[in-house]
Amino acid sequence: MIVDSSGELGRRDRKKLETRAALERAALTLVAERGLAGVTVEDIAEAVDVSSRTFFNYFPSKEDALLGSDPAVEAELRESLAAAPPGVPVLQALRTVLLAEAERVQGHREQWLLRLKVFEQNPSLLPRLLAMGAEAERGLAAVVAERIGDHPAAAGYPELVIAVALTAFRVAMLRWSSADGELADLVDEAFAQVAAGLPDPTP
Amino acid sequence: MIVDSSGELGRRDRKKLETRAALERAALTLVAERGLAGVTVEDIAEAVDVSSRTFFNYFPSKEDALLGSDPAVEAELRESLAAAPPGVPVLQALRTVLLAEAERVQGHREQWLLRLKVFEQNPSLLPRLLAMGAEAERGLAAVVAERIGDHPAAAGYPELVIAVALTAFRVAMLRWSSADGELADLVDEAFAQVAAGLPDPTP
DNA sequence: CTGAAAGTTTGCAGATCCTGAAATTTCTTC
DNA sequence: GAAGAAATTTCAGGATCTGCAAACTTTCAG
Numbered sequence: 001m002i003v004d005s006s007g008e009l010g011r012r013d014r015k016k017l018e019t020r021a022a023l024e025r026a027a028l029t030l031v032a033e034r035g036l037a038g039v040t041v042e043d044i045a046e047a048v049d050v051s052s053r054t055f056f057n058y059f060p061s062k063e064d065a066l067l068g069s070d071p072a073v074e075a076e077l078r079e080s081l082a083a084a085p086p087g088v089p090v091l092q093a094l095r096t097v098l099l100a101e102a103e104r105v106q107g108h109r110e111q112w113l114l115r116l117k118v119f120e121q122n123p124s125l126l127p128r129l130l131a132m133g134a135e136a137e138r139g140l141a142a143v144v145a146e147r148i149g150d151h152p153a154a155a156g157y158p159e160l161v162i163a164v165a166l167t168a169f170r171v172a173m174l175r176w177s178s179a180d181g182e183l184a185d186l187v188d189e190a191f192a193q194v195a196a197g198l199p200d201p202t203p
Numbered sequence: 204m205i206v207d208s209s210g211e212l213g214r215r216d217r218k219k220l221e222t223r224a225a226l227e228r229a230a231l232t233l234v235a236e237r238g239l240a241g242v243t244v245e246d247i248a249e250a251v252d253v254s255s256r257t258f259f260n261y262f263p264s265k266e267d268a269l270l271g272s273d274p275a276v277e278a279e280l281r282e283s284l285a286a287a288p289p290g291v292p293v294l295q296a297l298r299t300v301l302l303a304e305a306e307r308v309q310g311h312r313e314q315w316l317l318r319l320k321v322f323e324q325n326p327s328l329l330p331r332l333l334a335m336g337a338e339a340e341r342g343l344a345a346v347v348a349e350r351i352g353d354h355p356a357a358a359g360y361p362e363l364v365i366a367v368a369l370t371a372f373r374v375a376m377l378r379w380s381s382a383d384g385e386l387a388d389l390v391d392e393a394f395a396q397v398a399a400g401l402p403d404p405t406p
Numbered sequence: 407c408t409g410a411a412a413g414t415t416t417g418c419a420g421a422t423c424c425t426g427a428a429a430t431t432t433c434t435t436c
Numbered sequence: 437g438a439a440g441a442a443a444t445t446t447c448a449g450g451a452t453c454t455g456c457a458a459a460c461t462t463t464c465a466g
Contacts, residue, residue, distance in 0.1 A: 012413070012462050019414095040451065051416050056453060089403045126337050131330030154404035160374045160393055161401050167366045175359045190363055197400040198364050200292045201357035215433055215442075222443095243422065254445050259424060 020058050022048045027065040028114050036062075036122040063128050068115055074136045077101065081143050090144055094165040095191040102184040105173070116177035133166040140166075168194055223261050225251045230268040231317050239265075239325040266331050271318055277339045280304065284346050293347055297368040298394040305387040308376070319380035336369040343369075371397050 026047040030039045041062050045052040059065040077097060084093035105112055119125050137159070144158035172186035193199075229250040233242045244265050248255040262268040280300060287296035308315055322328050340362070347361035375389035 010463075015462090016414085041453090042451085052452095053417070053454095054415055057415075061452075091401050091403075127330040127334030130333040130337055134329050134333055135326075148403060149406060151404070151406045153406065156374065156378045156389070156393065157396065157404045159377065160371065160396060163370045163374050164367050164397065164401060167370045168363065171359065171363045171366050174362070186359070190359065193360065193363060194367065194397075195400045197398045198294050198367060200294075200351060201354070201360050203352060203354045203356065218433090219443080244424085245422085255423095256425090256446075257444055260444075263424085265423080 019048065019050065019054075023050075023055060023058055023065055024068065027062070028111070028118060031066060031118050031122065032114055036118075036124065063125060066115065066118060066125060067128055067132055068111070069132045069135075073101075074139060077136065078139050078143050081140060082146070084147075086147075090147065090161050091165065091191070091195055093147075094161065095188070095195075098165060098169050098187055098191075099184050101169070102172070102182075102187045106183045112173075113177060116173065120177070130170070133170060137162050137166065164194060165191075222251065222253065222257075226253075226258060226261055226268055227271065228314075230265070231314070231321060234269060234321050234325065235317055239321075239327065266328060269318065269321060269328060270331055270335055271314070272335045272338075276304075277342060280339065281342050281346050284343060285349070287350075289350075293350060293364050294368065294394070294398055296350075297364065298391070298398075301368060301372050301390055301394075302387050304372070305375070305385075305390045309386045315376075316380060319376065323380070333373070336373060340365050340369065367397060368394075 023044060027039070027044045030043055030047065039062075041055050042052045044062070044065065045055045055065070080097045080100065081093060084096065088096075119129055140162045141158040144162060145154075148154055148157065168190040169187055172183060172190045175186050176183040226247060230242070230247045233246055233250065242265075244258050245255045247265070247268065248258045258268070283300045283303065284296060287299065291299075322332055343365045344361040347365060348357075351357055351360070371393035372390055375386060375393045379386040379389050
């Protein structure tokens with residue numbers, strides 16, 4: 001990636017990003033229309049007017065084009081978490097970080113709703129959706145371990161708190177996809193329940 | 204499935220179960236030896252001396268043979284949960300149910316450790332591992348919804364508590380795979396932390 | 407402007423995955 | 437045993453995905 005002083009990309013990299021985005025868009029819309037099995041990689045490549053070999057230069061599989069996973073986002077989550085002031089409890093820090101992420105997702109509402117719709121209609125994709133979090137988990141758990149220091153009483157805590165936090169986020173997203181409202185509110189609500197120890201809701 | 208009065212299976216069904224188990228075993232050991240990419244479906248079928256088409260009669264994909272997922276287990280989890288006495292809080296009921304499940308897993312320690320080793324060495328399988336829980340989630344969430352009744356304050360609670368509980372179980376399993384000890388203890392510990400609202404561990 | 411370096415796209419060959427359909431074998435039941 | 441049900445096999449074929457080398461585009465230095 002070549003970046004000039006003002007943060008602009010060169011033509012080459014702009015084209016790359018555009019191709020990638022176009023492939024994602026095409027994959028999402030086509031699969032939304034015809035279902036996962038009704039769309040071949042060739043169809044997607046065709047729609048963007050590149051060879052199917054090129055598709056595989058960008059995504060390792062058809063499913064991956066639908067995920068919208070972005071290594072840059074992961075890295076940013078890690079950095080945000082690491083940047084939280086020392087006194088803040090881990091769960092609280094995660095809540096803040098993921099609320100910011102929720103705002104971002106909300107910013108691409110259209111695309112995410114389409115994506116979630118595709119996931120609903122093609123349950124075989126759910127694994128990948130969950131795994132998207134899973135990849136991030138290791139890295140985030142390492143940040144938490146760093147943060148709380150290394151002592152026996154904390155064994156397993158980093159993995160657990162990260163896994164639970166991402167789970168809360170995911171559940172909030174699925175809720176958000178089937179009802180109107182602010183994703184951030186749903187995320188916040190989920191964290192509140194987790195922080196309270198998930199007591200039975202009182203009618 | 205034909206079951207005679209004493210709960211025994213006929214020859215046909217015994218063979219089916221045996222074939223299925225043999226395919227799982229072969230898949231696990233071969234992949235543990237050579238890695239996921241180093242083993243073809245044909246290799247697995249060959250090792251069990253069936254045609255590769257038969258493999259696909261049992262498992263929809265190579266990965267699925269490694270999962271050890273069992274619809275019967277899911278059903279049992281749902282029933283156990285539904286059978287918990289009315290007064291018990293949901294999280295507590297889940298703890299009990301999953302502790303029992305932990306004992307069961309511990310009973311197949313060898314196979315599960317091999318399986319988890321395979322997962323570690325082939326991260327592309329992690330999605331499926333997570334998804335195994337995901338399939339169960341819907342059903343379990345429905346049981347929880349039934350249990351707590353339907354009121355606005357509880358929106359999203361069933362999905363959240365189930366997702367978190369299964370996450371806790373999964374984290375405990377991963378910990379268990381890399382250290383000796385009782386899985387049940389690790390599960391219990393994880394639930395205790397969740398019930399306490401995941402406070403920072405005190406050094 | 408020009409040519410070389412670097413990076414991207416493409417076509418192609420080929421292994422593997424997975425599915426449908428029909429033929430064959432194995433098991434159950436009468 | 438013979439009929440029928442169920443499982444397995446064989447076969448054909450479409451789709452996924454990878455490696456490789458050729459062709460093309462962009463970048464950049466001179």
